[in-house]
Amino acid sequence: MRTNVATLIERSARLETQDIDFGAFGSRPLDPSSLRCLRYMHDVEGHTICYLRDILVTRAHRDPEITAFLACWSYEEHWHGQAIAQVLEAHGEESGASRLSTMRQKLSRNDSIRPAVFSAVSALTRHLPAVHMAWGALNEWTTQAGYGRLIEKAQHPVLTELLRRIMRQEGRHIDFYASQAHTRLAASPSAQRLTRQLLRRWWAPVGSGVMPKSEVRFLASHLFGDDQGLEVARRIDRQFDRLPGLDGLELFEGTLARMFARA
Numbered sequence: 001m002r003t004n005v006a007t008l009i010e011r012s013a014r015l016e017t018q019d020i021d022f023g024a025f026g027s028r029p030l031d032p033s034s035l036r037c038l039r040y041m042h043d044v045e046g047h048t049i050c051y052l053r054d055i056l057v058t059r060a061h062r063d064p065e066i067t068a069f070l071a072c073w074s075y076e077e078h079w080h081g082q083a084i085a086q087v088l089e090a091h092g093e094e095s096g097a098s099r100l101s102t103m104r105q106k107l108s109r110n111d112s113i114r115p116a117v118f119s120a121v122s123a124l125t126r127h128l129p130a131v132h133m134a135w136g137a138l139n140e141w142t143t144q145a146g147y148g149r150l151i152e153k154a155q156h157p158v159l160t161e162l163l164r165r166i167m168r169q170e171g172r173h174i175d176f177y178a179s180q181a182h183t184r185l186a187a188s189p190s191a192q193r194l195t196r197q198l199l200r201r202w203w204a205p206v207g208s209g210v211m212p213k214s215e216v217r218f219l220a221s222h223l224f225g226d227d228q229g230l231e232v233a234r235r236i237d238r239q240f241d242r243l244p245g246l247d248g249l250e251l252f253e254g255t256l257a258r259m260f261a262r263a
């Protein structure tokens, strides 16, 4: 399992939205639940550059394949956020820089110390890039699945087209992270043990660290709380099982089950 990084980078591009009819939302707006999901997705896509900050303070910055990918990844994620911003704007909602700015003013103290923690852990183990790649693969799988579920829930042709385009790019992100994770984990039982431990202890759905708990719960239950959603979650866990040493974690389904039990 080896993805050609040069090809991935070659294909990297700003999301094409010129021909998307955002004006159609004027005569046929989205339902409130779909809009609530899109606000979350907008904020988290827009936060990618801050996640990049945390990765680059680790040993990952020493690997030119990883940094080349991350440069393209953060650019693509930025335009995913901007595309969703246009949908919110078409509904008369705040979006883009002003919304992101409000969100960043509210970030917790944990956010301030995260780069220092990542940097310190990276000095103690050379296996953090393996953890990051596996973590990234799971985040991209769940993100892509979330967009797929929103297409089903919203049933809006314009949104469907836009999200399908985003999903295609998320698919390439998955290819990179999963391929890197596979190679790094296969090479080291210690990397497998560390990745298992950290994911089991700390993994949470994308955006959990920066979005209000109420919004994380809403998104999870709206998109993954029914039978189809749970089936998608199980499928992602089975894909994750195929990474060396990471079988049987049931991270996504387990996290959802705990979240729904608390609610």
Ligand SMILES: [Fe+2]
Residues within 6 Å of the ligand: 045, 076, 077, 080, 143, 166, 170
């Ligand atoms: Fe994205």
Ligand SMILES: [Fe+2]
Residues within 6 Å of the ligand: 077, 140, 143, 169, 170, 173
């Ligand atoms: Fe992505």
